[in-house]
Each structure stands twice: as structure tokens, then as C-alpha cells.
Amino acid sequence: MKKIIYILSVCFMVVAWTGCDELLDVTPQTDFSDVDFWKSENDLKGATMRLYQQLPFLTQDQRADEWVSRNANSISMGSRPIPTTSGDWTDNYQRIFATNNILEKAVNAPIDEQIINKYLAQARFFRAWYYFDLVSKYGDVPLVLKTFKSTADPDLKMGRAPRADVIQQIYDDLEFAAEWLPTRADMESVVDEFERRFVTRSSALGLMVRVGLREGTMLKFHGMGSDSEWRSHLQKSIDAFNLLKAEGHELYTEGGPSVAYQAMFLDESNSTNKEIIFAKAYGPNETTGSSAVLHNFTAGTAMGVQLSRTMIDTYLYADGLPREKSSLVVANETSFNHVFGYESDGVTRLAGGIGERDPRLELSIWRVFDPQDTEEATVAGKRIGFLLCGTGPYRPDMARRNASVGYTAKKIFVGSLYNKDDTDLIHIRWGEMLIAYAEALYELNGSITDAQLDETVNALRARVGFDARLTNAFVNANGLDMREEIRRERQVELMGENHRYDDLIRWKTAETVLPKAWLGCKFIASETNDGEQLAVDPTFTSRLTDEEGKLDGVQEYGYPELHIYVYQRSTERRFDPAKDYFYPIPTYEIGQSDGNIEQNPGWR
Numbered sequence: 001m002k003k004i005i006y007i008l009s010v011c012f013m014v015v016a017w018t019g020c021d022e023l024l025d026v027t028p029q030t031d032f033s034d035v036d037f038w039k040s041e042n043d044l045k046g047a048t049m050r051l052y053q054q055l056p057f058l059t060q061d062q063r064a065d066e067w068v069s070r071n072a073n074s075i076s077m078g079s080r081p082i083p084t085t086s087g088d089w090t091d092n093y094q095r096i097f098a099t100n101n102i103l104e105k106a107v108n109a110p111i112d113e114q115i116i117n118k119y120l121a122q123a124r125f126f127r128a129w130y131y132f133d134l135v136s137k138y139g140d141v142p143l144v145l146k147t148f149k150s151t152a153d154p155d156l157k158m159g160r161a162p163r164a165d166v167i168q169q170i171y172d173d174l175e176f177a178a179e180w181l182p183t184r185a186d187m188e189s190v191v192d193e194f195e196r197r198f199v200t201r202s203s204a205l206g207l208m209v210r211v212g213l214r215e216g217t218m219l220k221f222h223g224m225g226s227d228s229e230w231r232s233h234l235q236k237s238i239d240a241f242n243l244l245k246a247e248g249h250e251l252y253t254e255g256g257p258s259v260a261y262q263a264m265f266l267d268e269s270n271s272t273n274k275e276i277i278f279a280k281a282y283g284p285n286e287t288t289g290s291s292a293v294l295h296n297f298t299a300g301t302a303m304g305v306q307l308s309r310t311m312i313d314t315y316l317y318a319d320g321l322p323r324e325k326s327s328l329v330v331a332n333e334t335s336f337n338h339v340f341g342y343e344s345d346g347v348t349r350l351a352g353g354i355g356e357r358d359p360r361l362e363l364s365i366w367r368v369f370d371p372q373d374t375e376e377a378t379v380a381g382k383r384i385g386f387l388l389c390g391t392g393p394y395r396p397d398m399a400r401r402n403a404s405v406g407y408t409a410k411k412i413f414v415g416s417l418y419n420k421d422d423t424d425l426i427h428i429r430w431g432e433m434l435i436a437y438a439e440a441l442y443e444l445n446g447s448i449t450d451a452q453l454d455e456t457v458n459a460l461r462a463r464v465g466f467d468a469r470l471t472n473a474f475v476n477a478n479g480l481d482m483r484e485e486i487r488r489e490r491q492v493e494l495m496g497e498n499h500r501y502d503d504l505i506r507w508k509t510a511e512t513v514l515p516k517a518w519l520g521c522k523f524i525a526s527e528t529n530d531g532e533q534l535a536v537d538p539t540f541t542s543r544l545t546d547e548e549g550k551l552d553g554v555q556e557y558g559y560p561e562l563h564i565y566v567y568q569r570s571t572e573r574r575f576d577p578a579k580d581y582f583y584p585i586p587t588y589e590i591g592q593s594d595g596n597i598e599q600n601p602g603w604r
Helices: 002-012 041-054 087-108 113-138 163-180 201-222 227-245 309-314 336-340 360-364 430-445 450-455 457-463 472-477 482-493 500-507 587-592
Strands: 067-069 276-280 305-307 425-429 518-522 564-568
Touching: 041 087, 041 113, 067 518, 087 113, 113 163, 113 201, 163 201, 163 227, 201 227, 201 276, 201 425, 201 430, 201 500, 227 430, 276 430, 309 482, 309 518, 336 518, 425 430, 430 450, 430 457, 430 482, 450 457, 450 472, 457 482, 472 482, 482 500
Parallel strands: none
Antiparallel strands: 067 305, 276 425, 518 564
16 A cells, blocks of 8 residues: 555645635645644634545546447446556545544644534545445445554555445444534525535435445345345435435425426525535636636537437336337437427427427437527526537537537536536435435335325426326336336436446446447437538448347347447447456555455456
8 A cells, every 4th residue: 555655644744724715715834733733713624625625526427328428438348457556546545534634633623622523524524425435336445544643554554344334434424424514504695605515414414315225225236235234224314314304405496397407507506506415616606717616517528428329218208108118209210309309490399299208308418409509598597508619509510539429418517618617516416315215215115105206206307397207006007117217217317417327336237237239329411510421431330220220230229210329339348247346456555455455356
């Protein structure tokens, strides 16, 4: 762990930053020592602000079947090697060491215990956050709960703790955090660009909902624990949800069904957006340059990574049925827009309700000639027109080297800012909690009542004006599977929010899903930039399915549909269930531990 030792050497030293009201004012000081620091609340606040700076931002997670790009993800396609080093390991431990430093030093500050506990609670939340990421990727991991005073400390070479011990520590940290953090109501009037995103009691409870659901289903479907063990985790998730429910969160509905699902990600106000439970702050808003913290999760980056056809097909039709059962499916799509239920003009609906889908589809993905693709179109005060990043209305751009041949995301992205976005990015929200609660109930009890479905799945549908209710009678009458419909709802509601890969892992379905072909969009030459030239380019057309959905005789697309673009054929993809459900541990970490850290099965 020599690489970690350098990180530790930074963490032994006092993390000394000036206490101030804005993240951007927190600058490193090199002339402090432990004797001089940890004396006031400003000292604790300054040190804690570093934890918010270190929090990773939302990315387009390409490990699953949700996104596609010209550069295939090695995890998704099953080709990753064992790394020598990896930020997935070292970055998490670096941040954990920063939290441990605060937890050890803050208790000595000569200030009120309640004030100290507020900062300890923030540190413990973040420690739980990073340990949860480590366990999710690696399983058993070293459980480090202290700083190191010497490189001779034998714990620097400690082995992996059982995942059960790490998960219990996560619960302990989150329970402490939930007790001492401010409530959602306490933060409602906060308007400071960064302080409004400080973690709350809700953040701790929300993460506990997530941890309990993941651990319960992971143990259940992988056979890693007894019935009582996986049930206890699911119950933990349910109990945390019931506590969270009392905090006053609710689905964002400002602007009504036609816009609320989009606007939720762009409205940063704590007083109007009660759906946000935990988010990463950016800003100050309306500023650029060195004085601002910005991200590039904007329409300018959306061309390189886009949604797959597999993701599009997940959305239900207006009758509440999936593609394989609905009578509303467009049998032969002759326009890019048919999959959305629209004529080629992007405005006129297909006759007889044919093609009409769950409204979240058109609220999440651009269609050709989309009415929102104008310079005047705004959502929650943000100009979102995709054309602002290019020329003319949106059209698939399959010829560009840096463009992906999939469906371009509208959800979360802001068009007008073009890689200079100051919108806060949500990590935990109430919508996730509702569908997590539904799943935990079903997996614990083997059933779910219609009243519970109304509180969860159907509330999410009602927000967007999707009238098809999920009920037990509907499932039975149409030969559906309730578990699969709850999972579908989760995939659709949380599309693009970095849940899909981990869901496939904990459900133990990655071995079935990931080896399938990686699919792009439907190619319509007349509606595609440079489409006529592409139509006669054999390099391009060799990746298009025939009328049966086949490519070179192989059923790469599950339905009979002409010209679905195949990024990767099924023969180019694999998933080994003997090893791929866990990340390989970097060899450097194994070597530096003197072999106390053992490699995950299958990677040895």
C-alpha cells in the first residue's frame, strides 16, 4: 500500500482550511499545525468543506446497457484486465482518510459538543458513502477507521474485513449522522449556493434506504447469506424509508405533468424542490471562469454518449404494456420519431394512439424536430434547446467521429450552457426512495398491495400524467411479472442517474443482460445528417439489422426491425459470472499489503 502511504501522509497532517461561507473561499493554508488548528467551529467547517469538494459528480455510466458510445466500455463488454492501480480503490480510501482525520481531531475542539457532533455527523455520512462504493465494487475491503501516525503502523497492511462488518459500520455511521444532522425543514430557507447542499438527516436516511436494499437483494440473489440476513437488510431499508417519509419530502410537480419531470433536475431551490435529498453543489450560478465551479454534464457532451435502443424499448406503451405485449407498437418504423409515437414532423401524434408511450420517454430523450429544440425553450429557467450546441434542429449525426449513434438524452442536460453548467447534480432524490421502497416491500414479502403500488410506482407515473396504473389485477390479467414491472419502473424513472449497472449486479442478471448486442438507434437516411452518404457506405451499413432484426443471420435485435444500428455484436461481448460480479483488486494494493489483501475469486 505504498501508494496509499503518500495519501496518508497528507491526511496525518491537519487538513487546514479557513472556515468561510462559500466553498470557493476555502483555500489551503500551509502555516497551520495541529496545535494551531481545530480550535473553532470555523476550523471544523473549513475542514469539512473539503469533503464536499471531493464528492464525485454524476457521469454517463457506460458499464451497463443504458448508454452507448463509439468507444465501448471495457466493463460493459467484459474485457477489463486486472489493473495495477485504480482510482476506484485509492480515491475512495483517500476520501475515507480525510473523514477519519476530522473524526479524530474535531473532538478536541474547545466548543460545544452539539456543534462538534454536527461536523462529526457530516464526516461519518461521507465515510459511509465511500465505504458503500467500495463494498459495492469489491465486496470485502479493509476497514480503516483511524488515521495513521507512522508508516510502521501494521494496520497499513491490514487485510480485507468481511462485507458484513463494513456494512454494519456504514449503518452505524449513518445512524449517528441521522441523529445529529439538520433536517430538511432546517435547510429549506438556506439560499447559499453551497450550504444548501450540506447533508441532512434525510441524506443519511436516504443512503440507508439504498444500502439496505442493495445488501438485502445482493445477499438474496447471490445466495451470500441466510434468509434472516437478507431479510434484515430489506427491513432496514423499509424502516429507514418510514423515518424519511416524516421529513416532508415529496415528488416535484412544479409546472405540471408536461414539464415537472424535466424541471426537477434544474430547480435548485430547497423551498420548492423538496424532492432533492442529496446533491452536489455547483456555482455560484450565472458565473464563469476561475470564480465558479462548473461541470460539463450538458447537451454539448450528449452527442458522444447516448441512450441505447435497449433503454428506449424499456419504456411502456400508453396501455401500460411492454413492447412484446402491447398492440400499440409501430410494426415498421419509417421515421426516427415513430418510436416516440410521433409522425416525422415531431409534433403530430400517430393516428389511433399507435406508438404512444410513457411520457417520461419524450421528457428524457430528443426526437427529430422536437418542439423544445428552440432558442426560446426553457425549463425551470434554464435554456435547454439542443440546437444551441450545433446548427438547426436535432437530427441524428451518425457520420461524426465524436458523435454516438444512439438516442440523445434530454433529461438532466442543459443545452444553452454548453459545458459550463452550474446546475446542481442530484445523487439521492425522493423518486428513487419511492421505487426502492416498492422493491424492498416486494422482495421481503413476495408481494405488494395495490395501496403500496399507488404510493410508489403509480405516484411516479401520475407525476408525468401516465394514466396506466400498475395493479395486481393488471399484472395477472396480462401475464406480467410483478418483480419485473417494479424493476422496469426503476430503470425508467432513474434512467441516466447511475443506478443501472449496480442493479444488474445485485439482481444477478448481468450475466444475461450484458452479453447481448449493444444497440444504437434506428437509422432513417432522410432524417439523419449525411444520411444519404451513410446509406451507401458499407462500413456503416454492415452494422445495420435486416427486416427480422438480424445481422449476418444472428438475432442481434430482439424484434423484427430494419436498420437498428449494432454497436457491438453479441459475439464481441461477454460476462463471466465466476468473476465479473466484483471488481478485480489492483495488484499494487495486494503487493503492498504483503499479501494480506487477497484477490477476488476468478481474477487470480
